[in-house]
Amino acid sequence: MQTTTLLARSRVQSILRGDSIQRLLALGALLLLLAFFSAVVPHFASTNNYIDILTATAVNGVLATGVTFVIITGGIDLSVGTGMTFTSVVMGIVAVNLGLPLPLGLLAALAAGALVGSINGALIAKAKLPPFIATLGMLYVTLGMAQVISDVHPIYFDQQPAFQGFFMSKPIVGIPNIVWVMLGGAAIAWILLNKTILGRYTFALGSNEEATRLSGVNVDRWKIIIYAVDGLFIGLAGIVIASRMNSAQPGLGMGYELDAIAAAVIGGTSLSGGEGSVVGTIIGAFLISTLRIGLSVAGIPDQWKSVITGLVVIGAVWLDILRRRSRA
Amino acid sequence: MKLTRITSLAAGTMTLALVVSACSGSATTAPAASAAAASAQASSAGGAASAYVPPTDAGAAKGKTIAIISKGEQHQFWQAVKKGALDEAAKLGVTATYQGPATESEVDKQLTMLQTALSNNPAAVCFAALDSKAAGALLAQAQASKIPVVGFDSGVDSTIPVTTVATDNTAAAAVAADHMASLIGNAGTVGVIVHDQTSQTGITRRDGFLAQMAAKYPNIKVLPPQYGAGDAVKSADIAKAMMTANPDLKGFFGANEGSIKGVLNALKETGNEGKIVAIGYDSGQQQIDAITSGVEAGAITQNPIGIGSKCVDAAVDAINGKALPQKIDTGFSWFDKTNINNPEIQAVLYK
16 A cells, blocks of 8 residues: 555656746745845845845855755755865865866865765765764764864965956856856756756655665665765855855855755755755745845844744745645 | 655754754843943953063963863964963963864853863863853852863853953954044945854944944944854855945944955955955954955954963963952054054964
């Protein structure tokens, strides 16, 4: 009997795999919020402010894209924020302390991210640690290692002016390149998730890991690969955040994982796995930064910004649960 | 399957719990009253501060252990405090241990550190409380065990510490306000970005700045302070939002290193470098460069190395039973393009 429900559930899921309902809800909420702030808050409706919102979304958008992969598998990654710090420090060490060319620094950041992701994946797939615990451990390990290898000193990219010069310049319609990097990363993630075998296994793992294993898929290996892909996005986020500060700051990173998870969840990615979309996640990330910046421009006190952001996360998850219940 | 579902449910719940605690984590202190008390203490003890003469040798304290519990370890400021403390301890021939929590909202972790330190029965404790009230029981325990407590940085809001080694942040922020006023011609709109609204340094710097503006410069409008957790990217986004909301903004005061870095990033990203007056706090490479190039008008520097060394000095004196002034002021300086290369400024800056 359980098998039948499972089958039924996964069939419904495959129909709704694009998760269009929640995505539309999130998009509707985003447009509503933008319209509301634009109408009510003086000075909000300006090109520069919209560009500020895009810029503020870049870091979280990249992190949330990465974490979407692992959440779809039914896992979680709490190490994305501090992993990002670690990758930015690795890039600083390669491109500044060792004085190697900038492209090598960028590659090093991506490689460091993939390493963090692979370790997460191996801990989960091989050592059978629950994802929550494995990545919680790696949250501390990556933060600590970022500080060990930097000797707790920020690394400035002054001698690599091309770095911030490229990522923060605005050659296309006045939007800084980090925003295009985020959107490009999301596009690659969309292709990976929807057009490749990696994507198919990502959804399959989250829908029914045992069935996937029984159908002959090397589940452990694919888990490690999926966490490594998540890691590549962590590395990309490390590049993006370092370019905004023109430096790698070893003390930063805690709390970014929660924004990333919140963006994915608001965008309709289910924490119980099997469902999710990159488009939804990016919408979720925009929603969070629109909310933050809108409330800032409106001059709402900080404590209320926290309350409102929290309520939006709760509301999004609640809507998701309601939708799930009505479907069952 | 069932297990996975339970795990993911647990993960979800805990994530939400984390979101909630992250949002409420900074709301652990409630001290409008204690801020006032601290500033009152600062002004009343102002005269006594200069009287303090640090010991030249450890005397009976030689070889004994002083446990230093700070508010952090990762920030460059705390690294400088640590260096000052450990160097002074080595010079006097005492042993000093130094530790602090990862972020300045981890009150509970800091209490655990204090508890562990007390269990090792040190000769003295130097303590920069994240939350003085929360530490009350442990401080009473220290007093009962006759372990002298030296407060430093934001200090300890209690009668137990034998002295407090700190910067007079209220007076320092008022100096920042004076410079801001003269740089914008005593009129216009000014934004304030602070690291948090619960720590003593956040409260005293913010209120010191606001009070001076209110008292002396009626034509300057200070916007409601905004808080960026000392994160240079989050503070930049906030600064840009404030510029959006107030196109006539003439100046920014960033109340700690992370806050002013955020302001500098925002000015750079919006192409407003040199157009809006930026005034900061503490030092760090980015701020030093910005002041040298004229993008930042100037900053208040504390003397972090001095805070570290003086708190070891005070602890040694306390172990030896010497009387200490109620407050030991470690001083602050205004620095800008004109005096940044003076040796007395260079000595207190950190990179």
